[in-house]
Amino acid sequence: MRRDWKFYSQLGLTIVLCLFIVVPVVMSALAGVTVNVFKGLSSGLTLRWVFEVWDLYAQSILLSLGIAMACLVVTLLAGVPLAYVLVRRPSRMMRLFEELLTLPVAIPGLALALALLITYGGVSGYRSSWLFILTGHVLFTLPFMVRSVAAVMAAMDMKMLEEGAASLGAGFWRRFFGVIVPNAKPGILAGALMVVTLSIGEFNLTWMLHTPLTKTLPVGLADAYASMRLEIGSAYTLIFFVLIMPLLIAMQALADRGKRASRRIDTAEDTL
Amino acid sequence: MSSVEHIKEGRSRPSFPLSLLPLVFGRATPGAGSPAILALLMLPGLIIVAAFFAIPMALVAMRVADGPDGLATYFVILTNERYLASLIQTLVMSGGVTVTALILCGICGLFLVRNRFAGRNVITALLTLPLSFPGTVVGFMVIMLAGRQGVIGSVTDALWGEKIVFAYEITGLFVGYLYFSIPRVILAVMASAEKLDPQLEEAARSLGAPTWRVVKDVILPGLMPGLVSSGAICFATAMGAFGTAFTLATDIDVLPMVIYTEFTRNANIAVAAALSIALGAMTWAVLAAVRVFVGNGATSGTGGGA
Amino acid sequence: MSTQIRLRNCAKTFADGTRALAPFDLTIEGGETIVLLGPSGCGKTTILRMIAGLEFSDAGGVISFDGDDVTRQSIEKRRVGMVFQSYALFPNMTVAENVAYGLKVHGVPGKERDARVDAMLEMMHIDMLADRRIDQLSGGQRQRVALARAIAVQPRVLLLDEPLTALDAKLRVRLRTEINALLRKLGITAVYVTHDQEEAMALGDRIVVMQKGEIAQIGTPREIYRKPQNPFVADFVGAANRMTGQMRDGRLHIGAHVFDAVDAFDPRHGAIIDQGAVELYFRADGLSPCDLDEAHFTGRVEAVSYLGERLRLTVSGIGPQAVTIDTHADDVIETGADVHCRVNADRLTVFPAVAAHS
Numbered sequence: 001m002r003r004d005w006k007f008y009s010q011l012g013l014t015i016v017l018c019l020f021i022v023v024p025v026v027m028s029a030l031a032g033v034t035v036n037v038f039k040g041l042s043s044g045l046t047l048r049w050v051f052e053v054w055d056l057y058a059q060s061i062l063l064s065l066g067i068a069m070a071c072l073v074v075t076l077l078a079g080v081p082l083a084y085v086l087v088r089r090p091s092r093m094m095r096l097f098e099e100l101l102t103l104p105v106a107i108p109g110l111a112l113a114l115a116l117l118i119t120y121g122g123v124s125g126y127r128s129s130w131l132f133i134l135t136g137h138v139l140f141t142l143p144f145m146v147r148s149v150a151a152v153m154a155a156m157d158m159k160m161l162e163e164g165a166a167s168l169g170a171g172f173w174r175r176f177f178g179v180i181v182p183n184a185k186p187g188i189l190a191g192a193l194m195v196v197t198l199s200i201g202e203f204n205l206t207w208m209l210h211t212p213l214t215k216t217l218p219v220g221l222a223d224a225y226a227s228m229r230l231e232i233g234s235a236y237t238l239i240f241f242v243l244i245m246p247l248l249i250a251m252q253a254l255a256d257r258g259k260r261a262s263r264r265i266d267t268a269e270d271t272l
Numbered sequence: 273m274s275s276v277e278h279i280k281e282g283r284s285r286p287s288f289p290l291s292l293l294p295l296v297f298g299r300a301t302p303g304a305g306s307p308a309i310l311a312l313l314m315l316p317g318l319i320i321v322a323a324f325f326a327i328p329m330a331l332v333a334m335r336v337a338d339g340p341d342g343l344a345t346y347f348v349i350l351t352n353e354r355y356l357a358s359l360i361q362t363l364v365m366s367g368g369v370t371v372t373a374l375i376l377c378g379i380c381g382l383f384l385v386r387n388r389f390a391g392r393n394v395i396t397a398l399l400t401l402p403l404s405f406p407g408t409v410v411g412f413m414v415i416m417l418a419g420r421q422g423v424i425g426s427v428t429d430a431l432w433g434e435k436i437v438f439a440y441e442i443t444g445l446f447v448g449y450l451y452f453s454i455p456r457v458i459l460a461v462m463a464s465a466e467k468l469d470p471q472l473e474e475a476a477r478s479l480g481a482p483t484w485r486v487v488k489d490v491i492l493p494g495l496m497p498g499l500v501s502s503g504a505i506c507f508a509t510a511m512g513a514f515g516t517a518f519t520l521a522t523d524i525d526v527l528p529m530v531i532y533t534e535f536t537r538n539a540n541i542a543v544a545a546a547l548s549i550a551l552g553a554m555t556w557a558v559l560a561a562v563r564v565f566v567g568n569g570a571t572s573g574t575g576g577g578a
Numbered sequence: 579m580s581t582q583i584r585l586r587n588c589a590k591t592f593a594d595g596t597r598a599l600a601p602f603d604l605t606i607e608g609g610e611t612i613v614l615l616g617p618s619g620c621g622k623t624t625i626l627r628m629i630a631g632l633e634f635s636d637a638g639g640v641i642s643f644d645g646d647d648v649t650r651q652s653i654e655k656r657r658v659g660m661v662f663q664s665y666a667l668f669p670n671m672t673v674a675e676n677v678a679y680g681l682k683v684h685g686v687p688g689k690e691r692d693a694r695v696d697a698m699l700e701m702m703h704i705d706m707l708a709d710r711r712i713d714q715l716s717g718g719q720r721q722r723v724a725l726a727r728a729i730a731v732q733p734r735v736l737l738l739d740e741p742l743t744a745l746d747a748k749l750r751v752r753l754r755t756e757i758n759a760l761l762r763k764l765g766i767t768a769v770y771v772t773h774d775q776e777e778a779m780a781l782g783d784r785i786v787v788m789q790k791g792e793i794a795q796i797g798t799p800r801e802i803y804r805k806p807q808n809p810f811v812a813d814f815v816g817a818a819n820r821m822t823g824q825m826r827d828g829r830l831h832i833g834a835h836v837f838d839a840v841d842a843f844d845p846r847h848g849a850i851i852d853q854g855a856v857e858l859y860f861r862a863d864g865l866s867p868c869d870l871d872e873a874h875f876t877g878r879v880e881a882v883s884y885l886g887e888r889l890r891l892t893v894s895g896i897g898p899q900a901v902t903i904d905t906h907a908d909d910v911i912e913t914g915a916d917v918h919c920r921v922n923a924d925r926l927t928v929f930p931a932v933a934a935h936s
Contacts, residue, residue, distance in 0.1 A: 021454065028421060086457050172306070204515060
């Protein structure tokens with residue numbers, strides 16, 4: 001543990017990078033509660049802008065939360081069984097399907113949105129409902145759920161678990177809900193957090209898919225940035241941060257717990 | 273339902289579509305679900321992908337081919353001067369951001385994994401903060417940093433009496449792309465740095481290798497798969513990034529902005545579709561090539577639209 | 579030519595305050611193979627890493643190679659060859675490139691380097707693998723490459739950290755024999771860390787038995803095996819049977835029986851144990867089955883395992899815990915039967931009972 005100039009120059013760079021990320025976040029949070037940004041903090045602090053945003057955009061914010069929840073339900077129902085099949089039965093066909101499934105992450109949201117608009121744009125009841133946006137979100141987030149669950153399933157020697165359960169007389173559904181799903185819980189949880197976070201923040205697709213009556217939080221944000229005063233945009237951003245922060249913290253905590261658990265196994269072996 | 277029952281038992285001749293099941297899933301093995309159950313489990317995902325992704329994409333592709341210029345529309349991105357310039361600009365921009373992010377995050381990620389000091393966890397958490405910020409918010413962050421009321425402007429104003437504002441130029445866009453790239457790359461670098469076997473380094477040092485050699489011969493080769501795959505994700509995200517440019521409302525023609533303009537303002541649906549398919553194909557090709565290069569599962573990191 | 583290594587007053591306390599190693603002295607003669615033996619967490623690897631230069635001793639410790647103080651010298655300057663349990667081969671290089679790496683770092687010119695690499699590969703019987711990638715090799719082959727890489731640079735000392743632990747039993751024995759021959763041939767000073775008593779016996783000129791960060795005993799394999807200096811060493815090198823007894827006027831009393839020919843020298847106190855409670859440690863040969871009229875004890879057979887050349891019985895009712903006794907392979911003995919046995923007093927190792935000296 002000798003600390004020389006190399007240590008301090010790397011620390012310096014890391015701190016600069018960190019400031020680059022954090023300073024604008026803090027700035028915008030402050031601007032959201034400042035009476036007048038042009039005059040600075042000396043003009044005093046207020047929650048007026050936050051309330052104003054709520055009056056203007058409560059609908060969008062609630063819609064976003066609703067879509068995120070619906071998206072979570074759909075990706076859970078479709079994604080967890082899918083991950084199981086992909087891990088349990090790897091074949092060339094499955095690979096291809098997985099590739100197809102993951103494609104919406106790789107290709108720009110704009111392209112995806114265009115395809116949906118051209119295909120389903122004419123179905124008026126569907127086009128104008130929030131379900132249309134949900135479709136886009138599900139396409140975009142499903143691969144994350146599947147990957148996250150599949151990663152845990154691949155690491156847990158599912159074959160052995162399942163054969164063990166089968167040898168004790170458990171039928172398929174009993175094994176699936178009694179052994180597979182509980183053991184894949186860390187992956188499911190991580191996937192769920194990811195899906196909700198991504199859905200709340202999704203803009204590329206949503207901007208193309210939304211209608212004036214189906215504005216989501218990020219769409220409202222773009223709207224506010226473009227047409228409202230800086231304080232309103234900032235206050236809105238602040239609300240977004242407040243919504244997203246617990247999710248991010250939960251994700252980080254989950255990742256840390258996983259890391260610590262594996263480390264505990266290591267040290268247990270050391271002291272045996 | 274009765275034929276499904278038959279398959280479960282593995283006896284009797286199943287009807288035609290069900291007889292395909294073993295081809296996809298292989299034979300039923302004790303311990304795993306039967307092919308019929310596996311098919312049932314896959315069904316929801318299969319429907320979603322087919323109905324809302326595969327078919328729409330195919331329809332769009334056909335729509336473009338049926339357009340006035342036919343298949344040539346796909347090459348408009350190369351033949352039309354404006355589109356080509358935009359493509360080149362987007363490529364250069366994405367490449368530049370990728371390289372910058374890799375260098376910065378490579379150094380900092382390795383540093384954070386290798387050293388334990390007070391505040392380390394906080395710094396790590398803060399660096400990954402913008403992971404799920406939509407592009408619009410990232411754009412707003414750039415405005416906060418380098419806009420008319422931004423930090424940089426205020427500081428330079430106070431120091432030299434001159435406001436430096438670059439949020440609405442290409443520099444601003446670059447900064448924005450860097451902003452959303454950093455968390456993705458730093459997570460990937462840290463993950464692969466944690467997997468580096470410290471004994472490899474010890475072995476190299478025991479053979480007399482000085483620090484620079486250890487970095488060149490052991491650390492960089494070890495990090496390379498992580499760097500390459502996170503670089504690919506970073507590049508792909510930058511290629512498709514729309515929200516940031518949209519919020520900064522610049523006159524910079526990055527490809528996603530061009531597509532958006534063609535679609536909404538010019539109602540030129542065929543061209544917009546062709547451009548977005550070309551963009552999608554290019555992005556996918558980069559990711560696929562990288563996956564071949566570093567082995568499967570490498571690009572499974574954290575994507576997400578920006 | 580071989581390097582003598584001296585560690586003086588070395589100790590290791592980690593940053594969080596846990597003491598990994600109590601202060602100790604150790605001299606390793608030039609050309610000697612010393613084995614550090616002990617269970618996980620006993621500090622044996624820490625000593626190895628101290629010699630390597632991967633850990634530094636607490637203040638006050640001095641390490642010297644042939645009289646040169648290397649205490650503060652970093653590993654890359656020390657010229658040590660290391661072999662790891664996980665092989666630690668560079669995955670981005672071929673077998674030959676791995677072996678050549680140290681030579682390259684030391685600036686050995688190309689032609690000489692190639693010749694040296696070829697010679698090393700040949701010596702380790704892996705010349706046909708020269709152009710393979712590491713992930714194409716078996717565990718045994720990998721460890722041969724690791725050995726070749728470590729000795730190619732002609733290090734002053736060869737440090738081996740449980741090099742055979744990751745291999746299967748048969749291969750372990752074979753490679754052990756080869757390593758033994760190699761170390762004798764090279765005449766290099768070597769430090770070998772293991773938790774396997776048999777490996778230690780087979781390889782070491784001397785063995786250092788470690789317990790909880792302290793050296794429990796240093797001695798030749800024969801001394802360690804026959805004259806363990808404390809119950810821990812006795813137990814660790816296989817004398818796992820235990821009985822209790824009393825010394826009275828230099829004679830050993832076990833139950834109602836009295837034995838004369840007992841070696842009751844207590845090396846820790848440098849005196850013969852004359853009086854007091856004692857603990858007796860012994861291997862399977864400390865008791866032998868006999869007829870009832872010759873027997874000292876009768877126990878009950880709990881388990882029988884057939885080992886080929888002999889039959890091993892687990893017997894209860896003799897010591898505080900079950901003891902193991904060997905008998906002829908041809909004997910037919912059932913679980914649950916009574917077994918009579920007599921004590922071979924010259925095979926017992928006597929220690930003062932724990933309460934008496936702690």
